[in-house]
Amino acid sequence: MKFYLDSARIDEIKKAASLGYVQGVTTNPTLLKRAEIWKDFKSLGEFYLEVMRICDGKIFMQVPSENSQKMLNEIKNLDDSRLVIKVPSVPKGLKIAKGLIDKDYSICATAVYTTSQALMWSSIGVDYVAVYVNRMEKKGFDAFKNVKAIVKALSNTQTSVLAASVKTVEQLSWLIDIGADYATLDYDMIEGITKCDFSIQDTKIFDNDFEKMYKRLKEK
Numbered sequence: 001m002k003f004y005l006d007s008a009r010i011d012e013i014k015k016a017a018s019l020g021y022v023q024g025v026t027t028n029p030t031l032l033k034r035a036e037i038w039k040d041f042k043s044l045g046e047f048y049l050e051v052m053r054i055c056d057g058k059i060f061m062q063v064p065s066e067n068s069q070k071m072l073n074e075i076k077n078l079d080d081s082r083l084v085i086k087v088p089s090v091p092k093g094l095k096i097a098k099g100l101i102d103k104d105y106s107i108c109a110t111a112v113y114t115t116s117q118a119l120m121w122s123s124i125g126v127d128y129v130a131v132y133v134n135r136m137e138k139k140g141f142d143a144f145k146n147v148k149a150i151v152k153a154l155s156n157t158q159t160s161v162l163a164a165s166v167k168t169v170e171q172l173s174w175l176i177d178i179g180a181d182y183a184t185l186d187y188d189m190i191e192g193i194t195k196c197d198f199s200i201q202d203t204k205i206f207d208n209d210f211e212k213m214y215k216r217l218k219e220k
């Protein structure tokens with residue numbers, strides 16, 4: 001499994017990029033609103049250009065299910081090879097996705113809940129399906145069983161499973177176990193992966209011993 005940062009906050013994108021292990025950034029309209037991007041940017045094009053400047057890798061940008069062309073016009077000067085267009089998993093999304101696939105855009109179908117939805121998107125050639133793990137649980141789905149079935153159904157296809165809406169370490173563990181290709185995580189979870197208490201304790205002992213050993217060497 002590889003990891004994306006799920007955030008539109010520039011400070012978090014900078015911190016996550018500096019950790020050096022995230023594969024890129026995923027965003028959605030709610031994250032853009034929460035980050036209040038209008039305070040620092042005049043347009044979506046300007047915002048995504050800055051995100052691409054800060055962070056290497058893929059940048060996921062979601063289009064609305066109505067008037068998607070308006071948003072696509074705003075980002076037409078960005079590097080297509082690094083952009084993944086997220087298309088909502090609704091009937092109108094199919095037409096939008098097909099049009100974009102014909103223009104060679106990379107597509108992620110988002111807000112996917114069922115195996116049949118995932119197979120439908122895969123059959124039109126999307127690169128990712130974003131499955132909403134925590135939202136599944138909140139809606140009463142057995143998320144583990146459900147995502148496992150989606151991973152299995154897409155295993156011999158060109159479509160990767162992007163686990164989104166992941167809120168706990170337990171969810172992340174079973175997602176890794178069932179072979180989800182990617183997870184997109186908030187900044188706290190991205191940073192949390194770098195900090196295991198046991199590794200920190202062991203490292204303190206190693207550092208202490210290093211100091212002692214080095215002191216003895218210098219005394220010679």
Ligand code: E4P
Pocket residue numbers: 006026027028030110130132134135164165166184
């Ligand atoms: C990411 O691509 C998704 O839009 C996001 O993870 C949704 O998660 P939420 O349930 O935290 O809103």
